[in-house]
Amino acid sequence: MSHASPKTVAVSTEPGALAYYLLEFETPDAIRSAARRVNEAGWTRWDTHTPYPIHGLDATMGVRPTVLPVIVFVCGCLGALTGLALQWWANASDPANFKFIPTFLQGYHFLISGKPYFSLPANIPVIFELTILFSAFGAVFGMLGLNFLPDLYNALFNSRRFARVTDDRFFISLDARDPRFDERKTREFAETLGAAVVEDVRHSPWTAPPQWMVHVGVVASIVALVPLALIARSWTAKSPLPRFHIVQDMDNQERYKAQMENPIFADGRATRLPAEGTVAIGELYEDTHYWYGLVDGKPAETMPERVELNEALMERGRKLFDINCSACHGYDGAAYGAIRVRADAIGNVLAVRSFYERSVMEKSVGHLFNTITNGFQTMPAYGHRVSTEDRWAIVAYVRALQRSRSASVDDLTTEERARLR
Amino acid sequence: MAHSASIEASNIDFRGHAPRLVTAARMLGLIGLVLTAIVGVAAISMGDGHARESIWRAYVANLCYFTAIGLGGLIFVLIQHATRAGWSVSVRRLAESTAGALPTMAMLAIPIVVVMLLSLPGIEEVYPWLKSGYDRSNAAYLNKPFFAIRMVVFFGIWIWLANFFVNSSVLQDQTGDVRLTSRMESRCYPGILLYALTSTFFVIDMLMSMNPHWYSTIFGVYYFSISFVNNVSVMALMIFFLHRAGFMRNVVSNEHLHDVGKLVFAFTVFWAYIGFSQYMLIWYASLPEETFWFMARQSGPWLYLSILLILGGFFIPFLGLISRHPKRRAAALAVGAAWVLVVHWFDILWLALPRANPEAGAVTISGTTLVFDLVLSLTAMIGIGGIFASAVLQRLGSASLVPTRDPRLNEALAFHNF
Structure with missing residues (x-):
């Protein structure tokens, strides 16, 4: 139930400055009628906080329908087009026409089941998947963005009373950044709304992290760059050594391979010859x-x-x-x-x-x-x-x-x- | 309770209006069947060699179409009990009424079985496995007596299921016994299993066996998607017309309409998903014994129908119903639902009418045969549809429009989409 407005008002966020008036209610009916009055008063930066969804509270608050569906739809369309373009580029574009593009980014004609390089039925599953993927990204990140999340600090959590919002209390927060906010008048207004309690919520003082934590952080950040630097270096460096073989499985074993030297035998060969006169099964061509x-x-x-x-x-x-x-x-x-x-x-x-x-x-x-x-x-x-x-x-x-x-x-x-x- | 009051205020008694509509629908149905017979006789006497075949194909197609709606109603009711759904209680009786038409569909299926048992002319062209000289490799399954037995079993199971769920629900209106709900909830799971098997084999027998050597393992699911989307579309239309006539106003709100609309939308997408899955596998493998079925539907006049299905069955309803606004307006949703129903009628024709031959792929038919195919399908639609509608309306008029004493009715009335 985010109710943010893009309009910003210069408000002090100094420690101890007033951030919200927090109104506590004991019943859903009480918060509903209070919310109606806040909405009628023309407030834009305020919100309700309830332990469970209350049907119709959005309408009472005057929350406009979200634009999220439009974002999801546009992302879905983009996903579909990306899927189509990706497959056209990867399999159907003619590299000869795109010589200015690095080879490793060029497409490659790959004949699959004798189908045309660009054939829609084969492309649809990928288009479908990317449509879903992009839609999901649009939905999740769009929702986070519209709600200004992640939000690492909110002054509301400075109120001990507010903890009961996940249990049995209903709250309205009136944001000090609202253009209508006035320390005295808003307080008077809040007191007429039938709240059980009206609390001042103030910004907490900024406490710097301890000095040792800063040092550890700086060192850790630099150390974290080392592997990346090594990877970047070996990417461009030339080396006569074979590639790193990270997962060994049983690829390299200590044993003699055919044609290798082996000092154990008199002739020095690892490969042994069959005994004189040996004929393999099915290879006697006497007739x-x-x-x-x-x-x-x-x-x-x-x-x-x-x-x-x-x-x-x-x-x-x-x-x-x-x-x-x-x-x-x-x-x-x-x-x-x-x-x-x-x-x-x-x-x-x-x-x-x-x-x-x-x-x-x-x-x-x-x-x-x-x-x-x-x-x-x-x-x-x-x-x-x-x-x-x-x-x-x-x-x-x-x-x-x-x-x-x-x-x-x-x-x-x-x-x-x-x-x- | 506030909710009970809103039920009282809402007109949920359709009993007074039903008989007139039932008679009208039944008359329409009889006219349709008579017209089918007249057009059929005219086609035969005009010397159209395929006329008899056309009659049976048109009849089977429409039988499958309206049975699909009834089956959709049945599975809708079963799913609501399986999920113990709250929201759907206020619209459940609409689905119960289409499921309640299944006994009538059983009566309408009898002619096809009789025609098959008597080997009347033309039926062998529709079901080639009836021919005496036909390759008998699947004769153990596709033979007349077993076909007839299966039809009896399928319709028997459906009638039994539909009667149990509809009658229990109606009985609860009088007794208010919560145990009826518990009993329905415990029986719906085997019911869903039975439904899945019978519906799948029904359409395999009725439509897929028109090409005995062609097979698609997803065919039953395709028919299921048609039946589900058809049924929810019929429910959306019912809500529209009942609202307009002043019924169920407070019981079925925009919230319920929205959910019905979501189901229409979701199942048009599901239908497209299944239809494309079927197509893509056959297209990719490109095996002649499978592709001929699609070749027949990509050549001649059927190509246009195929394109219409892609556009009209998926793209238009997808774009039309994706927004929440049309789903929350009864008139807009009714237009979408009607469109979906028309498209899926053509969808069933697309399954039943094109003649395909494993050797030749498409079988070209003359223009006259095509015209007779379509005209006969239309008259058969009026005939079977009229009788189906009369059965549905009779069910609607035999009890209140809402299960008034269902334990979840209050939850349904308070239902609200987020």
Whole structure:
């Protein structure tokens, strides 16, 4: 129930000067009628103090509606705009247009989930949060500001009687700074208001803090600047040392890392070599036919025994061919895949071999396997991304494609030949 | 007591006025239903292939809309008991009257269940899971008998809850028994739980199952937000009209109006919050099996409706009701409340009318179908709304407008906003 007015009147705040007349009432009804009279008398700097809210007392006092809602609304709008601008700046502004701004303050294009850099739905949660945050700041700090808080000294607390305001007494304080205040007339007015007691509240004398406290304060203030100065210095200073590692967790441990020196062992290496002839699980590549497509060091002419030719394998081969190979070689292997077609269209040269060229037709399966595994000229290697079994499936499928273009009458059964006639 | 005197001075007996209004509303409702039938038959005979579907969609939409108001009344009453609220005693009977219309809404839900059980033409287009060849992966839940059973359970629970709370409150007018209040307070908690489950599954069944493979876990909350804001808006309108006719003047002060207005304001924001939460997750994940539902509402004529919802459902009421002044003036609040009710009627149409297809996204409909959709929705609104209004008015006229012997009535009369 602050009732302050911006108008200031030069009033002594010297120790012992009159600060307030404090009127004590015993019932809410008594304070209500007194408050009405103070308001009617045109007072602006005065207040009521009650142990609990009394409905309607604001109206009786003539307190105008607070402007706080407007402050909160404006702060909320500012928060919304800040949220929007912040996200635009951080993610959607083009740094090239803002070269005059230091790099560490510039925005940075960051693609999230394939959304546009500036996309409203993604921004709304942040806008929402900042609206709330700014509104809350506006409400709290606006309230404090409008009430002139924090207020470290108020003469009212010099009155012992006033302590009962949180218990069972009702008070009106008439401020000496009010333009209507007059030591004698106001006293007379106050006495007509039906108060149980009218008390003079005087300013207390200013007592300086003890000398030792001042010294300690000065020293403490200076010491408090030291860490800040150190931080400021290391911010700009150059150093060959690594950054401070404040939280260690288990980052730096006393142990040997790979490739370090270790005097314990004869060879001086921390890393130990596996015992002679060790083979890791799953890394025995003895069957060169299967793993490398080589028989006695030459490309294999036949499929390895471990690969069983059947419909499932061919189907797997077709699927993987369509995924990995068709982009260049085409679905039919005639070397007109989408990339090749596009390269031709824009005048680039992309050398893709058709499977139906004689030279390719004559290659052994081991050779084809090796080409798929390690690549050839512009063709990249697929050994690391298609498993061995699957590469053989592709080989089988490529062979089937080639076979489909070179069938002769002899390949048909008698029945089929009969149908052709 | 001064407060009792103000009740005496206030006219809280609506009994003499109700019957005339009830008859008028009921006539209006019947006219609306007959009009719906006439327009429906006209649309079918004009050869509009979607006409039958349009009729069912319009009916279901309005059924959900007015049931939402009744459910809002029920949850309002439950919350007041749960929080042992003092201020709301003077307006609680208004919410009790909308909750009291739920039995009537149960009667109006019967046609949909019957249409479904008889597989009348068009209903399969509204609820594709009724089709015999439809993917049966969720048939354990979405099937005719279980749907019918659920509707009986939902409305049964609501009628039971509404009857208990309304009848206890009315009984207290005669006996003044404080134990009735205690009993209502102890039963409201399981009641809120039952309400949350039934309301959620009701709208899942009625509206979300129109796209059986589309799901949004927040759909039930969205419907709850609509039902709450609709109910408090109806309460604000009731206060306006009752005040104008000279009722409840001293019982419902600007302070109560202010609180009702705060609830209207708060729940338009809540509605926007829920609606946006639903949208943002689907937009961000961008999964085709979810986005098609919004695609259908972002294309063709529905795009304009979507924009209208954003502006009219959030921005306009937000800016219009944010200040305390319109909330404390019955006429201004009534305008806001009416606006909110209209927007949320379109909101329910937005949920129920657009045809969406998981494969194709938006399903384009002809202009005639759209016109019939809207006209049928309007006539069905008059029909179902009229009957709903008659039920509410009948409740209003069956007891005093204020729970006269509620132990917290004095607290409500002395209520003052800070």
